[in-house]
Amino acid sequence: MSAKLRQSAVPLFLFACLLLGGSPQGIWRNLLLQIVGLGLIAWALMAAERSHPTSAGRLLLWLCGLWFALVLLQLVPLPPAWWSALPGRAPVLEGFELRGEPLPWLPVSLTPAATWSILPLMAVPLGLIAAVVVLGAYRSRWVIGALVIGTCLSVLLGAIQLSQGGLYLYDNYNTEAATGLFANSNHQATLLLATLPFLGALIGLQQQSRSNGRRSRQSAALGRIVIALGAVAVIVLGIILNGSMAGLALLVPVALATLAVSLPRAGKAPRVLVSLAVLLMLGALVALASFTDAGSNTTSLATRSDIYRVTWQAIGDTFPVGTGLGSFREYYRLDENPALVDSFFVNHAHSDPLEWVLETGLLGTLLLGALVLWWATRAVRLWRAAQPDLIALAATIASGAILAHSLVDYPLRDAAIQAVFAVSLAFMAEPRSHAGEQRRRSRGRAPRHLTLDDDGSVSG
Template structure:
């Protein structure tokens, strides 16, 4: 019993993250609870002693986390006036002290240290999920896949209730949300679409995992019906959600998931991934050039003060002015207001760039960009190894597809700024860091610890 309780810790925590952590600019109390719950799991991961050596890919992830922590700490260290005043983009701050007649104090790199600290705490759930897998081993891969599939399916049902209830539907869980659209457990409809797309490969992995355990044909057929029904619900959910990125990414994601099933007994042809790449490129063309009503990257939408084109333009200028040190993690909203045209300001404000990579470049400068490049290199190498492996790991392959969809969506949105998608992405990275080998060794150890019988 204790063994199963241990294995349920990370899946249960992922479930809480997916249903409570669906907002970036709202839901502070729910996110605070998730951060507090993350602390004991992180502490456990720090003090626990693994029964098996940590694989190189997992060690590299831990090193990356350590470098990210160093970056955040470095942005909070107070610097003398002679140092911080020489950094790019600090002229308005110096001018402010001069106008007030105040002496220049010691200040850190971050222009808003408390916002940087708060943004650092926002990462705790993702770190807890990651370390809970690669350090503690408190997980079972199939259970986490079921959690993703279950929450995605229920989100579609809640979204249907939201549409039926109209803008005043009680099924919207956040006051600041996309009313009139399906948001499920999220505040932003685009982030719900991210979850739905990421759930597709995990449905395929559950089907393949169920077939590979020597189950009866009747049971396998029953699982196929359940998973096919869930897939149909999720695809319908993507359509009624209306997110351009969700619709565009669902096509290559579904095709890659089909390739995962198709390659169960045969080797993938060379054209397979070229087909995925072409579909992905087609999705990008669709998002950027088709003049749908919700697309503010084309036509008249480019001139709107709340459009992505407007955000990208001003944020690129701000990132260049703050380079190479950045303005500090969590400072985007304050910096962006300095570049806005006062005649376009209204009751609403831009809380994120709607492009995670550009926002990281603005807030963390060259060190943050370097960390992203190192991670993408790690991800690419792991993805190649996972798909070329002699013994297929279906859950790890599903993690590569789901994490790829999240990475691509982050180009035009900020799904990783929500605790829900951040934790899901961390789980995907952990599954890519050879977790199945550890799970098999743990299962073998449990079998070795069992009773032995002597027969003559």
């Protein structure tokens, strides 16, 4: 396999995820993405040529493996005496008693079929992480190019939707909003926010190229900066047109952090900007929590605060074992007020961490805590590095924006956002400087001189 063909695997798959993975409604589209994701995983397991992951990369792979193991653990059949003693199983026991049937062996999950359906959904993020960390099947510049092009196409489609009132790709209730390639306008905002910092990284890299290169290279770098700034303007306009409350609230802190990445040689200014961005993001999250119904659509309940209250009650009834992945919709109805139910229903907790804790219990909570700890540790280490990797820094901002939005919504339910999040985590684990070292080792000789590759990495 040629090097360019190998390096196009992640960019092409990411672009496909953006085009096809905007909603779980696209069953056949998502199935195609899952098949390709499984192919990437199989490739990573059987490939003779692999990279040597960093310790952070290996830990990220372990976390992925534990996620997979957690799903399987919830599907292991238990004897009646065991599962019937678990908290929250009274409705199941009553059902068998009313039917006069003996208690069968059942798993921890109250909805085993829904939990089984989680396994293929894992193929997209796990496949991308394996392709970056294990295979190194990417070039940073190509990946960012695929992300920017897909995002700009989504903005363009959203503008057409607003002007013409049509061209929606999925059945949705956001018929007066710019949803772009998504069914949910909030998730479109998540993509736009996550793309901004990578454009900032490109601008920063081109500034470095201008200061270090010849006049011809300086002119080319200036042209790329102008193009990147144009893309930034398109995305900011897209966030404004989108109208998502969370998107608008997180725009300022993400923009400040993006500015920090685009100014790599501005002394202490980048770290000051990032510190301010973190404070503003915390303030934005507090504001969103205070207006939990802001930006939400009509449901069987008036506000998201009601959904959170019912979900917390369900967590208390089923902790520490949880209800099983994919069971939220069915279990939520047990605690929902029937008098408030109308033609709309609650399908998610509008908070991914809250829904995750309900469905996975103590083990899932510990796994989520481990992921957040890994992310925070890597983010601090990357930002404190003497020679920071700009694309890795952008990945911390993009993944941080997705995590922040997930506190008050469920963007990670879409394959497109899963793909962007997975690539961001992989870039945090495997910065380009490490990739350059891997290329030098694979050549089997020491470099005689240093050059700057197109994606900004240093190689011999």
